[in-house]
Amino acid sequence: MGVLSGQLLRQLVAVGFLLLAVTGASRAAEPAPSPDAALASALARALEAAPLRGARVGALVVDDGDGRVVFERSADQPLVPASNLKILTALAALRVFGPAHAFTTRVYSDAAPDAEGGVGTLYVRGGGDPGLTSEDYWRLAADLHRAGLRRVRGDLAIDDSLFDGERWHPSWQPTTARAYLAPIGALMANYSAYAVVVTGGDAKGKPVAVAVDPPLGFFRVSNQAHTGPGKRLVVEHRAVDGGEEVVVTGASARGAERTFQRSVLDPTGYAASVLKLQLGAVGITVTGNVRRAYVPEASRELLAFEGRPLSDVVRRFLKFSNNPIGEALIKSLSASADGVPGNWKSGVAVVRRELDALGLPTAGLVQVDGSGLSYDDRATPRLLVAATREASHSFRYGAEFVASLPIGGTDGTLQRRAHGAGPELRAKTGLLTRVTALSGLARRADGRTFAFSVIVNGFRGDAHSAIAALDAFAAALVGEG
Structure with a gap:
C-alpha cells in the first residue's frame, strides 16, 4: 500500500506541475498593456479631473515620429482656442515672410x-x-x-x-485699458503699452505719487488717489487733445508701490x-x-x-503670448498679399490659404483675428496638432518655431506652471474666461516626442484648477503623471 501511495503521490505531483505549467503559460500568453494604452489611460484620467467636469474638451496626441494617434477625444470639434490660435498665425507669417525677414x-x-x-x-x-x-x-x-x-x-x-x-477688432468686447488689449497701427512702440507706477505717500491722507514710463508729454496725469484706507487703486485713461490723460483714483497703503501695465488709445x-x-x-x-x-x-x-528678424518677433509672440504682435502680423500678411491697407479680413484669409496649401485639416476653422482674443475664433485640436508638426518639421523655420514655444516651468507663459512636465514640454498656452488650452510638443524618457493639443471650453471652476488639469495632462505625456 505504501508503494501504491508513493506512485499515486508521484502522479499527483506530476499532474500538479503540468497544471502549473499550463496555467503559467496561459497567463504569460496574455498581452501586457502596451505603453501607449497605459499612456492613453493616464491622459483620460487627467481630462476626467473634477475641474473639467461638464466642460467641452477636445484633445489629440500623436507620435511625432510617425503620426500615429496615441489618444484622441473629440479631436475634430471646433472650439474657442484662445491664444493657441497664435500657432496658426505664426506658421503663416514664417511661411510667407521667412524667419530672416x-x-x-x-x-x-x-x-x-x-x-x-x-x-x-x-x-x-x-x-x-x-x-x-x-x-x-x-x-x-x-x-x-x-x-x-x-x-x-x-x-x-x-x-x-x-x-x-x-485699431481694435470689433469682436473684442468689452475693450479695456489693460495692456493685453492694445490697439494696432502701422507705427507702434512698446506694443502700444506703458507702465504707471503708483506709490503711497508717507502719511495718511497725503496724495500718492504717480510716474508714467516712458515719461512723455503725450501723457497727462490726473492724480485723484490718496494714501490710507479706501477703495482699491484704479488706473484708467481717456483721450485728450494731443495725447492721453491717465486718471488714478482710489487709495494706496503708506509707502506701497504698485505698477500697472496699460494700453494707449492712439498707437x-x-x-x-x-x-x-x-x-x-x-x-x-x-x-x-x-x-x-x-x-x-x-x-x-x-x-x-x-x-528685429521675424524669428525674434515670433519668439516674443509665442513665448509671451503677445497679442499686438499677432494682430500686426495679420495686417502685414494682408498688405503683402492684397495691397494696402492691411486689414483683419484679408489677413486671416491669407492664413487660411497658407494652411490649405499645406494640406492641413482646416475643417471647422474660424479665424477673425491673429491672437485668439476673440470668442468668435474656432479651431480643432486636430488642426493645431497638424500645424505644430508642420511648423516644427520645416527645414526653413522649424528650429525657430520650436525655440519660440514656452518651456515647461522655465520661461514665457509656462515659467510658473507645468513643473511636472518641466523642460520636456514646449507648448503654447491659451486662456480666456472659461477657456483654457495647451498645444505643442512633449518628449518622454524613451526618446519619443508627441505633438498634442487639448482645448477646454466652459469649465465651471476657477481658472487655476482648470490650468492644473492641463498641466497634469502634460505631465502624463512626458511620463511624470
Whole structure:
C-alpha cells in the first residue's frame, strides 16, 4: 500500500506541475498593456479631473515620429482656442515672410540735411513692425544723427497708411485699458503699452505719487488717489487733445508701490511721441508738432531702419503670448498679399490659404483675428496638432518655431506652471474666461516626442484648477503623471 501511495503521490505531483505549467503559460500568453494604452489611460484620467467636469474638451496626441494617434477625444470639434490660435498665425507669417525677414520703418524729408543738419518736415512711414521698443527708436534716432540730421524745422509727420484705421477688432468686447488689449497701427512702440507706477505717500491722507514710463508729454496725469484706507487703486485713461490723460483714483497703503501695465488709445501718436523723445535724446531738435500725413512722392529717403528678424518677433509672440504682435502680423500678411491697407479680413484669409496649401485639416476653422482674443475664433485640436508638426518639421523655420514655444516651468507663459512636465514640454498656452488650452510638443524618457493639443471650453471652476488639469495632462505625456 505504501508503494501504491508513493506512485499515486508521484502522479499527483506530476499532474500538479503540468497544471502549473499550463496555467503559467496561459497567463504569460496574455498581452501586457502596451505603453501607449497605459499612456492613453493616464491622459483620460487627467481630462476626467473634477475641474473639467461638464466642460467641452477636445484633445489629440500623436507620435511625432510617425503620426500615429496615441489618444484622441473629440479631436475634430471646433472650439474657442484662445491664444493657441497664435500657432496658426505664426506658421503663416514664417511661411510667407521667412524667419530672416525684417519689417522696415522708413524716414524721409523734402531734401538732404543742409549744412547745419536741418530739414523741413521729417516724414516717418510705418512698416508694420510690431516689435519696436523705446530702445529701438533710440537706435533709429542715432542712425539719423550719424546721417547728419540735427534739426527738424517743421513737423514730425507720420504715415501709418500701411494698415487700415481699425485699431481694435470689433469682436473684442468689452475693450479695456489693460495692456493685453492694445490697439494696432502701422507705427507702434512698446506694443502700444506703458507702465504707471503708483506709490503711497508717507502719511495718511497725503496724495500718492504717480510716474508714467516712458515719461512723455503725450501723457497727462490726473492724480485723484490718496494714501490710507479706501477703495482699491484704479488706473484708467481717456483721450485728450494731443495725447492721453491717465486718471488714478482710489487709495494706496503708506509707502506701497504698485505698477500697472496699460494700453494707449492712439498707437500712432504714442509711437511718434516716443520717437520725438529719442530724437531729442541724441541731439536732434524737433521744432514743430506731431501730425499724420502721407509721404510726398518727391521726398528723399534718409533712412531705412530694419527691426528685429521675424524669428525674434515670433519668439516674443509665442513665448509671451503677445497679442499686438499677432494682430500686426495679420495686417502685414494682408498688405503683402492684397495691397494696402492691411486689414483683419484679408489677413486671416491669407492664413487660411497658407494652411490649405499645406494640406492641413482646416475643417471647422474660424479665424477673425491673429491672437485668439476673440470668442468668435474656432479651431480643432486636430488642426493645431497638424500645424505644430508642420511648423516644427520645416527645414526653413522649424528650429525657430520650436525655440519660440514656452518651456515647461522655465520661461514665457509656462515659467510658473507645468513643473511636472518641466523642460520636456514646449507648448503654447491659451486662456480666456472659461477657456483654457495647451498645444505643442512633449518628449518622454524613451526618446519619443508627441505633438498634442487639448482645448477646454466652459469649465465651471476657477481658472487655476482648470490650468492644473492641463498641466497634469502634460505631465502624463512626458511620463511624470
